[in-house]
Amino acid sequence: MxxxxxxxxxxxxxxxxxxxxxxxxxxxxxxxxxxxxxxxxxxxxxxxxxxxxxxxxxxxxxxxxxxxxxxxxxxxxxxxxxxxxxxxxxxxxxxxxxxxxxxxxxxxxxxxxxxxxxxxxxxxxxxxxxxxxxxxxxxxxxxxxxxxxxxxxxxxxxxxxxxxxxxDAVFESDKVRYVAEQVAASERPDLSSARVVISGGRGMQNGENFALLEKVADKLGAAIGASRAAVDAGFVPNDMQVGQTGKIVAPELYIAVGISGAIQHLAGMKDSKVIVAINKDEEAPIFQVADYGLVADLFDALPELENALS
Amino acid sequence: MKILVAVKRVIDYNVKVRVKADQSDVDLSNVKMALNPFCEIAVEEAVRLKEKGTAEEVVVVSIGPKACQEQIRTALALGADRGIHIETDTMPDSLAVAKLLHKVVDEEQPQLVILGKQAIDSDNNQTGQMLSALTDMPQGTFASEVQVDGDKVNVTREVDGGLQTIELTLPAIVTTDLRLNEPRYASLPNIMKAKRKPLDVKTPESLGVELGSKVSVLKVEAPAERSAGVKVADIAELVDKLKNEAKVL
Known part of the structure; x- marks a missing residue:
């Protein structure tokens, strides 16, 4: 068969x-x-x-x-x-x-x-x-x-x-009609298939600060994700959510910034090949799954990372 | 219109699940159970449609052992009008659940059926779509917005690339995504009132549906644990490790 x-x-x-x-x-x-x-x-x-x-x-x-x-x-x-x-x-x-x-x-x-x-x-x-x-x-x-x-x-x-x-078989229901689509237009690679993903969590504090992630993402050719906490707080739209209730990703490199590492987030990214966590709370559970952890304030670390990659 | 909402009793989403030592299943003994979060959103959406005057009656149905009447009462406390419990010894698979719900739809003739997009235990994401195909009612899955307009309902759906809006002719099936609404808390008076709301009990036999699944679980294991790596001192060391050790830059 x-x-x-x-x-x-x-x-x-x-x-x-x-x-x-x-x-x-x-x-x-x-x-x-x-x-x-x-x-x-x-x-x-x-x-x-x-x-x-x-x-x-x-x-x-x-x-x-x-x-x-x-x-x-x-x-x-x-x-x-x-x-x-x-x-x-x-x-x-x-x-x-x-x-x-x-x-x-x-x-x-x-x-x-x-x-x-x-x-x-x-x-x-x-x-x-x-x-x-x-x-x-x-x-x-x-x-x-x-x-x-x-x-x-x-x-x-x-x-x-x-x-x-x-x-040439055509099956067409008359009970459903397509109305519209809002596709997030982006130059960045698709979150689900990107080689590198950099995600921000509640630690980003607001949506504007995601610009710091974007600058690093530009250097790496990375897609940008977010934790559910960041989505629920209204920082970024839901289609950026990585986790059990969002997208499941497994890139070669996953960088979690200001993300504590709730089970629901880990479910979406723990199969990544290399995980980096940047968080100022050294007790954050994200460090238990990270290959490389950096305890630092993300507002210092992100510009430094951007420079280091230039 | 009448709205039918299907709800499932599952492990509380805050509870960390553990696999049984004999690998037969996860251990659910003495574990806190709750209304599946997506089902709670489905109940809330139905109750809001009733409060807006779009719906006259909200009927909630659940399938499973007797204990799932607790979750039906929860839904009644949130504002549903009456409950239907289809009592089974074990939890049937999605195919059987869809067939049972099909019978309930035939009996109740709702204009709208709202379900959660998936249950957080089996994570199948199947029942709403199956019910839609069985009843020949169109489907709007993963809904983040539902607008009823005459004999149509517009559903905005969360899809991989963004949002898609479709128009369905009623009667229709909607499955909920997380952003559709934020469910209310049940007030104490409403919890008391819910105890007196009608609740019918049915069986698969009385509905003429045979249970049993051709998909069997051979084994349930804990996932491979990922171990913690190293802490780096600064960005310079991080970039060096990523370049020279992990070789991902």
Missing amino acids: SILVIAEHDNKELNPATLKTLTAAQAMGDDIHVLVAGEGCAAVADQVAKAAGVAKVLCADHAAYGHQLAENISALVVSLAKDYSHVVAPATTTGKNFMPRVAVLLDVAQVSDIISVESADTFRRPIYAGNAIATVKSDESIKVITVRATAFDAVAAEGGSASVDAL
Whole structure:
């Protein structure tokens, strides 16, 4: 049996989470097909066709799929699913939105947010905000799975030469309509896939002080994150939140500034390769997970760091 | 309109969970339990819609052992009007929960169903979407703003890149994200009043739903601990370590 992976993209570019999801899919089986559903998404389909290990790309290009509305995407996936042993998507907000619909319409239980593939039917996944790891086995005929992309390496983006088949099936619900999108425009790398992330917490004191982080981020090519405390205090918007209730990140370097290290924050960043903590409270729990800790006032340390990196 | 809110009894979010020595599950004996935080936000949103005059009745439903009637009473104290408890010995999986809720939706015919986006124990984030597909009611998940307007509801959703707004035709399903609202505290008079509000008890058998899951838990382990590293004296030493030891700069 084959494996169907649903690609995440914005109609122009493939989201790197898909390449990581492909690594997870390869551990489940070897005949991998990728569905690219979108509007004007031919370039994405071509990109996917070049990814290592992809046997076939299915491209559904129609206005109904342009905004990834869950009703439409799930109906399309269900129409294809019977030919597959596994249906797999990244556990992004898009994947989380449509995959449970796919599962229930196939009358199977879904396995969410896996962090490893033990065998074709056995997976590990975090529960209780990452405070426990469950190993689960699915005996469903079709396994519907979402993948925590940060837990897997990406497959090579180049080197493959899969065929691209066009699909003309259109599923369009008349009960839901796309209205608007506010996408935070930024020159910075995406928080979920950045190589370096620098985050600020309540210690930043206000939103204006995040400019200090930005200057360091500019030197490092880093994305900027925040703790839930900083978001709740209104310093920065929620899409910058790293943690159990925000984004899960695992960059090569994570710098936590003025963040105490609540469990909820650690759940979002403790799989980073190298963690640096800068905090004036030497008892802060963040130091228990940091590879390098600096006890210092962040208002002195950040300008110094910026200079040192110049 | 009538609003149905589904709530779950979970471990209190302040409690540090521990894995049982035999790795069968996490240890929930003598642990403080509470209303799942996202469900609390769902109740609050429904009660606010009632206070605005948009909704006439808020019905709250919970599935699980008898003890989850405590969480139904909590929701009633926050302002819901009546409760439905579907009593089960163990906690069913999301697929079974969605099927049970589907039956309740058929019986109650709500115009709006509000659920939390996920429970903080199983972290599945599935039930609302499954219920939407089963009932063929459109879904607005991870909501940070909900505006009912005639036979439509506009839902602003927290998505990875920012916010997305969609318009759903009622009846519809909404799942809550953290910023939707800040739940109130129940006052003592309301807690007393909640004890007298009606609460129906049903069973999966009476609803004609068979429980049981094809996904089994083989093992539950504590995550790999990360150990504390070293303290550096100043920025110069930090940058040096990052360049020459960790080699990430």
